[in-house]
Amino acid sequence: MVAAVETMAYNKVERPWHGLGVPVNDDLTPRQMHEAAGLDWEVELVPNFATYKGKKIKVETSTLFRESDGKILSARCSDDWNPVQNQEAADFFNDFCAAGEMTMETAGSLCGGELVWFLAKMKESFDVFKNRDTVDAYTLFTNPHRYGWSTSVSLTAIRVVCMNTLNLSLSTTKGDKIVRVSHRNEFDPDQVKEVLGVTKDKMKKYKEMSQYLAKKKAKGEDVVTFFKRIFPVITSKVDGSAKELSKPAQVALSVLESQPGADLAPGTWWNTYNASTYYLDHLAGRTVDARMNSAWYGEARKRKIKAMEVACEMANA
DSSP: OOOSEEEEEEETTSOOTTOOSEEEOTTOOHHHHHHHTTOOOOEEEEEEEEEETTEEEEEEEEEEEETTTOOEEEEEEOTTOOOOOHHHHHHTTHHHHHTTSEEEEEEEEEGGGTEEEEEEEEEEEEEEETTEEEEEEEEEEEEEOSTTOOEEEEEEEEETTTTEEEEOBOSTTTOBOEEEEOTTSOOOHHHHHHHHTOOHHHHHHHHHHHHHHHHSBOOHHHHHHHHHHHSOOEEOTTTSOOEEOOHHHHHHHHTTTTSTTTTTSTTBHHHHHHHHHHIIIIISSSSHHHHHHHHHHSHHHHHHHHHHHHHHHHHTO
16 A cells, blocks of 8 residues: 655644654744645646647646656646645745744645645634643645645644544534635635634634533443444345444444543543544554545545534434
8 A cells, every 4th residue: 555645744842643754843934844844846737738640739638747756646637727836835824823823733745745735733722621631723724736626724623632633513514614725716815714714713612512522421322323323334235134333333432431531521422422533543544644644535534524413413312
């Protein structure tokens, strides 16, 4: 399996949950983090041509190259594709960092340069209980050099005691808060900042949801049902009637009382929810960087969003 992480740097004071990357000073500017993470390269969109009877004919696609080494990042882009350079992505954080509202935490390249990210820690955090169980807030900027993917900026959070990444699911119907900008449009950082609305209100809402789950007791049979809904059950191939917990559900259930932080809210929906996120961040998959890729952009991210929605639904039943 090809490693998902190509290059990466992280603030050595805040070691990331996945433990990957090269440690750097904790006071880097966005541009300095951009360079430390090995992202100081640009991409170029080059028209494609076909050869017919000895003549070169332009076709309605282009190829996205990495200028530093000529690597093809996306072979068939539409001609109206608007690349966002990594430096532009880093500069998105300039005003926030200059105002002391954020600090750069990690940055790097995944999948051979096809996905580039910058993660900044916000000055917003909360305790689920008084002076206990801290949750920190982050802003994740994803700059894909892959056709079909949009530039995105989202809010995420990390539960410090277990280093679980938690998606900021702000309601049980709308999922997590994420702003996407199609590459068919020019990237406007000011517009994204306005739409994203990086405000205290969002963390306040998430705090209320977390504290609500921490107060609600989860019964044994309901906990099993929760894990069945997050990790689909296996159905018998014989008659389709025999059902049991899938392997992921079994593992998540097995760490319910032993996961880091389990002693803070035993028997609650907060503990149950975190068992699913702990499994996805620390136990699922074969490699650490593959788990990170899935947690931020793949199947694990979707399951975490669903886990928060289902936990709130069942706690409120």
